[in-house]
Amino acid sequence: MSAAIKPVDWGRIHERMRQSQVELRNGLADDPRHVQKIYRLRAARLARPEVPLASAAAESSILVFLVNSERYAVELQQIIEVIAHPNITFLPGSPRELCGVINVRGEIRPVWDTALLLGLAEQTGRPPAYVLLLRRPSRPCGLSVDQVLQIRTPQPTDWQTPSTPSPFAKAITSDLITLLETQALLREEPLG
Amino acid sequence: MKMRIGSRILAGFSLVLSLTVGLGWYGLAKLSEVNGRTSDVTEHDFLFLALLQDISHNQTQMRTLAGKVMTASLLRRSRLTGGEDPLLLQGLWRQGSERAIRLLDQADAAAAETERASPSVQRGSQYRKMRQTIRETQDALKDLGADNEVQFGLINRGEWEQLAAQTARQDQLRQVFDGKIAALVQLIREQVEIGKAEMASVYEEARTSTLIALAAAVLLGVLSSLVIQRSITGPLCRFMEFVGRVGQGDLTQQAPVARQDELGDLAGSFNQMVAGLKDVAIQTREATESLNAATSEILASTQQQAAGTSEQAAAVQQTNATMAEISQSGSQISERAKQVASAAEATSAAGNAGLHAVLGTTRTMEAIREQAEAVAENVVSLSEKTQSIGEIIATVNDVAEQSHLLALNAAIEASAAGDQGRRFAVVASEIKNLADQSKEATVQVRAILGDIQKGINTSVMLTEEAVKRAESGKQQADAADQAIRQLSGNIQQSVQAFQQIVAGANQQQIGFDQVTQAIRNIGQASEQTANSTKQLEQAAANVNALGQQLRKAVERYRL
Numbered sequence: 001m002s003a004a005i006k007p008v009d010w011g012r013i014h015e016r017m018r019q020s021q022v023e024l025r026n027g028l029a030d031d032p033r034h035v036q037k038i039y040r041l042r043a044a045r046l047a048r049p050e051v052p053l054a055s056a057a058a059e060s061s062i063l064v065f066l067v068n069s070e071r072y073a074v075e076l077q078q079i080i081e082v083i084a085h086p087n088i089t090f091l092p093g094s095p096r097e098l099c100g101v102i103n104v105r106g107e108i109r110p111v112w113d114t115a116l117l118l119g120l121a122e123q124t125g126r127p128p129a130y131v132l133l134l135r136r137p138s139r140p141c142g143l144s145v146d147q148v149l150q151i152r153t154p155q156p157t158d159w160q161t162p163s164t165p166s167p168f169a170k171a172i173t174s175d176l177i178t179l180l181e182t183q184a185l186l187r188e189e190p191l192g
Numbered sequence: 193m194k195m196r197i198g199s200r201i202l203a204g205f206s207l208v209l210s211l212t213v214g215l216g217w218y219g220l221a222k223l224s225e226v227n228g229r230t231s232d233v234t235e236h237d238f239l240f241l242a243l244l245q246d247i248s249h250n251q252t253q254m255r256t257l258a259g260k261v262m263t264a265s266l267l268r269r270s271r272l273t274g275g276e277d278p279l280l281l282q283g284l285w286r287q288g289s290e291r292a293i294r295l296l297d298q299a300d301a302a303a304a305e306t307e308r309a310s311p312s313v314q315r316g317s318q319y320r321k322m323r324q325t326i327r328e329t330q331d332a333l334k335d336l337g338a339d340n341e342v343q344f345g346l347i348n349r350g351e352w353e354q355l356a357a358q359t360a361r362q363d364q365l366r367q368v369f370d371g372k373i374a375a376l377v378q379l380i381r382e383q384v385e386i387g388k389a390e391m392a393s394v395y396e397e398a399r400t401s402t403l404i405a406l407a408a409a410v411l412l413g414v415l416s417s418l419v420i421q422r423s424i425t426g427p428l429c430r431f432m433e434f435v436g437r438v439g440q441g442d443l444t445q446q447a448p449v450a451r452q453d454e455l456g457d458l459a460g461s462f463n464q465m466v467a468g469l470k471d472v473a474i475q476t477r478e479a480t481e482s483l484n485a486a487t488s489e490i491l492a493s494t495q496q497q498a499a500g501t502s503e504q505a506a507a508v509q510q511t512n513a514t515m516a517e518i519s520q521s522g523s524q525i526s527e528r529a530k531q532v533a534s535a536a537e538a539t540s541a542a543g544n545a546g547l548h549a550v551l552g553t554t555r556t557m558e559a560i561r562e563q564a565e566a567v568a569e570n571v572v573s574l575s576e577k578t579q580s581i582g583e584i585i586a587t588v589n590d591v592a593e594q595s596h597l598l599a600l601n602a603a604i605e606a607s608a609a610g611d612q613g614r615r616f617a618v619v620a621s622e623i624k625n626l627a628d629q630s631k632e633a634t635v636q637v638r639a640i641l642g643d644i645q646k647g648i649n650t651s652v653m654l655t656e657e658a659v660k661r662a663e664s665g666k667q668q669a670d671a672a673d674q675a676i677r678q679l680s681g682n683i684q685q686s687v688q689a690f691q692q693i694v695a696g697a698n699q700q701q702i703g704f705d706q707v708t709q710a711i712r713n714i715g716q717a718s719e720q721t722a723n724s725t726k727q728l729e730q731a732a733a734n735v736n737a738l739g740q741q742l743r744k745a746v747e748r749y750r751l
Contacts, residue, residue, distance in 0.1 A: 063604070082600050
């Protein structure tokens, strides 16, 4: 141990600790400065012009989600709601693609394994993270997804037709988000 | 002569001895004869004389008694007192008379005995005569006795008139008796004379015969001794001659062993002696030869020894010088050792101080460890508190997510509602904003929480490390303690070792002194050796000379 040992500046340490304590106390105890800051932020936000979220072509809004780390999308109009961490009851003897059923406000709805429907991967056995409740002619059914990302409103120029025609892919955005054709996807449901 | 010398001498001596003995015996015989004659005379004649004297005396007494009787009776008769009893006196007289008779008988017996035993005829006849006279005397006595009895009777009866006539008769008888006694005396005297003459003649005869025998014995003795001497000295002279020749050195001859007596034996032994002497002479000659050879070898070796001694002296000098050097270095070592010992003492003191310091360090390390453990405790409890924050964050996060979902669903509803849903879309977007804010906040808080946790972990790690360092510091302090103790121990050992070195050096010094002394002694010894070598040389030369002499001495023996 040839290097000289720096003497510890306990004074400075105590100073810093005292300061942080003060900050904490201020932060927790509704420091007027903080409160004023927040009010100003809120006012600024309020003042912000309205973002025409659903103004243009609300019909073309899509919900982007992840299945097996791939980004897919479904038209917003087709979705009733998004359910997080559902309690899916498995039906014995049901087809492979059927994860199970869930109870939505007293109604039993089927949940399909999107990955299997798309033919992407093996059955994981994991319960899906989210379920998209889709509007169907017969009755709403759910699609299992891993993660819900955002609502986008792509311009018509963003869309590209896939080179290789696929029954499930309606279109692809420029950043490779596959818009799913739910009709085709859910046609094979034996339950209808 | 075949007889041995000893026997010869013995024979000669026995001859002389026998002659002497014979002579002596003869003399003794003659002497006894003379003695016999003398005793014959002295015993018998003088005995006889004594008896006769006794008888005379007795007669005198008796006559006196008879007179007394008469006197006493007369007194009695006159009735005068003071006289003795006549009867008593008469009794006494009778006793005397009996005694006289006995005496005469004795004389007769003696005379008879003498006559029988007398060696001389003449004396025998003389005694016969005496016997006759004695018998006559006895008769006279008897007569006298009877007459006295008559007288006593007369006295007793008081017939004094007849007493006078009787007295005259008694006188006559007395005279007769006395005459007989005188005749006896005379006879005795004649006997004595005869005896004397006979003794003289016997003596003469004895003397002459003894002288003759003596002469004869002397002559015989001389002759025999001459013979013996001749028989001895002759051969002895010849033998002496032979011995003389041997003495001269002639060991070639041998003595004649013809005889079978002592001289023959002597010759035999002498021959053996000569043979032995010859052997000795031969051996001595051989020995002198080897002695000469040996002395020359000794001379050679002494010369070598002398050379070696001078080398030894040189070596001693060198050794002395070396010893002095070593001794000096030894004292230097001793000095150094003392210095080292004092230095070791100082080091030991320093070691003790070091131990104290190490002890202090150990205590400090302990304190640090305790502090570090306290810090770790605090930090861990802090960590546990952050855990609760994490739970809260999870709740907030959940709220954020729910809000997000709500916003999503709201947007979906708004989209589904179409135009009517436009205002709701604003609300939905606000909700979404809020949800995003919450999420952001939670993300930030999460990040900060993560940092805090990391910081806590780091603190715990650092504390652990600090404890470990304190531990290791303590171990090092212990190691230092051990090392210092060992060092102290080693120093103690070193001190002891140095003390031993000092002692050893002192011993060494003593040893060196002894060695120096020993070397000096060696030097002296080598000087002495040199001297003694010279003496040895001298002695060897002497021995050589002696050897030569011996050779010369032995040369004269002809072998």
